Amino acid sequence: MYTYMEYLQKCFYKSTNWNEDNIFSNITATSQAILEFPIPNGFKIDSSSKTTDYSASSFTLSNNHQINGSLAYLYSSVPLKNTMGTKDVSLQDAIAGFRIIEPMVRLQPKFNNKAPHSKSSLLYGRMYFPGSALEAMIIKRISENTQLLIKCVNNPHLSKNGTMIVYLQNNTAKYSREFIYSTNESLIGLRCLYNLGTPTSSSTVSSFNPRTIPKFDNSVVSIGTELWFATRSMSPGLSGALRYSTRSTSTGKPLTMTLAINPILGHISSTYTVKTSVASTFCSRYDFNVFSYASNLSLGFELYSYANKKRSDFYNHEIYSSSEENKYLKQHPELQKHHRVPIRAYKHHDNRTIINPIHNLDNVYHINPTLLSTTSGSGHTSETVTTAFQNLVNESDFSSVLKFSTSLNDKVVKILWEGRLRDFLVSTGVKLSLNPVTNTPEFNKLGISFSYAL
Template identity: 25%
Template structure:
């Protein structure tokens, strides 16, 4: 996922109250952001991003950079994003469990519906048309009893906010710049089915191979549980993911999450499974957030352990990147006993990661030139015995690049 799509998708998730940090994929995504982060892959890249219309959520992006092929042509991509958030108020009818013949006592403090708990942060005022409609529906059932001869006041009418039919659409066309005129088209579509359920579809098409690959996911999320059912057309894969909060203490700012995923490929009959857990807390001595996670793949024998002390670990800021701290990542194959150790450090827009096994150094730094211009540069360097003897440090660089970004 490129940074531009990630920035706009963050806005959509925020507007629809979807917590991206409480997903199974986010555990892996956090590691990639801090250890295997992307750097500008070309000597120079120019990125232009702008909001197309002022009164709608429509965005466009254009990137141009030097081709990696020998013909020295330019390559780039054009992307377009549009999303709309459909806020509506739904009145849910629930049996009043405190009804005692004619003496109905509503004990709201001791018996609160879970829907209200999930939506207790929604404090926006209602539109006058929604208010009149809900008022009419309430008294319609109150007077006629919905033609079922039940006591009118035996029901509670719960007002809850819904983002049903909210949509997110993303399209991107990449021009490779080679002699064949090859182009790659990718896209993403998200539709909100209810407050807690949404459908996500991703696809990619190649003009050379005339192939189309897609991945469809049905996601469910509430305050304590996340579930995802996924189908991929490439290998005819079907997967299921589950993540649950087993313990959450807002006062001590501690949370323990446990989850698993299972996959099966019907084309090549390749199974896959993993178990993960994550623990977040705050150090009592230093007052710094601590994060510990473990991922186990029993079929491949992979064991991944991560530990870090981070400020704003789950805070996303597309401009200032306020996340800062140190992070370690350890990989072990219990069958072959091969291991890898990575350590990453980040302070605002500066990122540094070291792979001690392959002896790689990866770094990236961004500068905020103005409110609309940012400059980023990064490189991947080979750490060997000749590093200090080389006069030109570029001889040890495997990849480096510079990116100038304009956000209108």
């Protein structure tokens, strides 16, 4: 679960059209969210408030062997009007999970020159107690595609009482570049990510003809690398990664595959993540070392639960009521008795109207061939199905999510439940491992955290 400050940072990126998925460090973010999710340790409560559209504060208190706390502040030069509190926020926005990688879109130059957020900035600071540990972050947008990110940590337990990392990031539809410098070991780094294919213009997206778009436009292939060099210890670092993300043209379900290689350490890691339904995701990862021949297989899944267990009978349709349908029922109480909502027509970008092209709008997605064109508009069919699936995921009203991951070689099992309890977001989980001596399971982590934000 994201902290409230992390959530505001993501809203800042969305408000300023900054694509996080186009950064090399996030190339395996989907598999990490399902396999390497953190488990709360002890008891923790977080209370946050957005005083204005430009500023917010957060207070955290935890009890893990001793009482600790922190106080944080955030300021944004861009009004964060698209944020919500823990009572109304969607779980898809509050919890790290499957990321749908969108095809590349190049903004028009005239839009870039007049963009009001081309010089936007974000300031963040946190103070921990007891003790004198501090952390800060500055995000300064230099241009529409370039920003400066500075992270600082001040802690008496660190070498020279702290460290600072500077990122100069350039993010475009075709590629992204990062120049990194850290005061720790005087580390210098370079990250690059290149997207194969030709980016689509934003004007083309708003007025495209689906017959002219091939099916592979739903796929995104990205290849990247990172180079590191510690000037003090004269130690180099090198790694590369490949990501392939696509969506099925028949069901609209997305999947992501990645391959990461570290030639210096001889480590190879491959992942496969697929959204098997609107409310479930499965992920697998295989790690192998060419020097030691050590290998490991990790498996994980996440399963969402709907807030409203009653299904809505859409004549021949059977889906869980999304937030949009719930709003419609509130406006028309006479329909609540039978839980029936009229089927709304889907309007495509070229102003053609399609009346419900999906026969059974459930997690399986059965296609009704009598309602789909069998002529040259096959590209239109695939575009409609993928859009319908994504809209259904975004509009679904979920109340909780259950995450599970295990590793065969490490013999570790992690279980995490995150959901909404009244006005709070709750996260609780456990981490179990097998004792190598007694071969009995033992608890490594066990905790619960509460988050409240206005």
